[in-house]
Amino acid sequence: MEDTNRKNAFVGNVEAVRITAQSVPGLTLFENIVDADLQGKLLDLIESLLDKGRNGQLSDGRKLKTYSGIPPNFAPRNQSREMLQFGVYTHSNRVEPWASITPIPPLIQHLIDRLTSCGVFPPHQQPDTCTINVYQRENWLPPHLDNPAFDHPFATVSLVSEQEVYFGRDMTHTVTMGDDEAAESLGRASLNPAHLRRAELLQERYAAISARLQRFEQHAGSADAREAKEGEPGTEDEVRNILSVREVALRRRYTSMKERLAVLEGRAAGQGVSILVPEGGAGPSFFGVEARVKMPVGSALRLDGPAAAEYKHAVPPPTSRRISITLRHLSTDGNGSRLREAMSKKQQNKENRRLRKVGIKEEKKRLEAEKKLARRTQKAAAEQQGSAKSLPLPAAILPQEGGGRGAASPADGGEAGSEGTSTPLLEREHVQRVYDAIAPQWHGTRHSAWPRVTAFIETLLPGSVIGDLGCGNGKNLPACNAIGVGLGSDVSLPLVEIAANQSRDGCEVAVADVVDLPYRTGAFDAALCIAVLHHISTPARRLRAISECMRVVRVGGEVLFYAWAYEQEGKAGEARSGHKFASQDVLVPFHLRLQSKAAADDEGVATQAGEGGHEVLDEEKRAVVFQRYCHVYREGELEAFFMQLQSWVTIVEVYWDTGNWAIRARKIA
Ligand SMILES: O=C(O)CCC(=O)C(=O)O
């Protein structure tokens, strides 16, 4: 009785309902369906049920699913909202008719009656389910079609604040959480959301980097140039040149991304759809939006025909807290029985199992990530080993300090008077030539940065300019480019050529010996020198390589060095390589499969160091065996070099990682 009175009172208070057909077929907006008085009463009911739900008090002796909070795994993305449901329970767009839930309350039934009397619902198909969505400012819903178990039409009433709803047949979305990207594209390659997001990130990075470059340029002409020693790049002009080369490279990448962005936007416009990116960068972006419908407070939006069946709808984050009430009718099957009855016990069990799985999905993801890290660490150890045992290096072919070069002849380029900067024959034959020849096969098995190297890169400030000194095939460069800009150099041209293509937009790389780097003093914010020092054949050149790496970072910048360790036994629980070295100076064989050798010969890469190298054919294994020179470092040996640089370099960290000694050092002056 009480209910009937209310109904009469409310109907009398509402102004004429305005009905607007929208551009999407089957979509109709009904304005002024709910007046302030009815909204007030609905909000009182909703707030009191929310209070009870949050406190676990919505129960009639059984556990009721009437209230659901935001699932913890959705919370970081805000891709959700609090919910109250009546009649039938739905969860992530799945209908679960067997779940215990409160029946439709009289006030909601009153709202349904009102909608029916205004022509929103046909009298013969009154909604029997209700979902109330409570959105905080950052909450949103991704593009979706409502579960087909619901009849059409269905309708949503909007309360508290005005809200836009998006429609699009191929609408997709991505989510950006600060600097993180969780691409959730659902197809449509022509509007690949990941491309778009990359462009935005690049734009942010560009701004950060160009601000830094400007500051750099202001100082460069004064302090650095004056301090520059003879023979080092550092005069004002040289500084400006290097800066402008770097800036041109950045600008080129930036421009190419901007162009790609414009093409995407143009293509979208040509298809009559738009791309909507969140203000401030964080939040959901929507792609392929064909219509945007503003729902005033108190309006109802009815979806029927194509608007319900073909067009996805999405709810972007509201400008302030918003509540919606969606009213739907659960389908009947051919026999007139409800889905609840039609769903067999077996199906229900299957569904329950699936839901439990969803519950442990997060845990599984975590375990998978852990396993992946362990696999990568093992792989790093395996990469280090090579397939065959190393041989001690005959002492005679080791270059001698103080001008002698062992077996190298003067024509090979003497070291006297050049402070060890010209590459000795041993390194040219047993390092550079080997890598030149094996580059494609090497690249095929070295895919990503080692975990602790990645961890170091990820500690750097966004926009950092990072040198990868001895970059090999460039496997560290994508991680550098994800934070800022990575510039790589390596002694092997074929490897550098591979490295150039490691990132989608290309990488800035150069051919250089690490003992003589072509970069201006202080050019980088940080640098890597990974698996390089063990290929350097004399103590003078090792010292020179370390000080070159330190020279090219700015004061305050850090360099991470990794070099192969003589000690191959890790501590208990650590990954170990199991390798035993016969001596500290060794030749480590690399088996180049014959096919690759032929391919390499075709490209002329194996012949760069001249014909008649050291490699031998192993017909049985169908491989050409190259010998890589390595000097493996004993504990403390690398630190000793740093002692000599004490006045301007300090060691921050020393550790053993899967068969390598690692040193993180900072430039302090
Ligand atoms: O809150 C809205 O406006 C729409 C809600 C919705 O689409 C849904 O719950 O399926």
Ligand SMILES: [Fe+2]
């Ligand atoms: Fe929906």
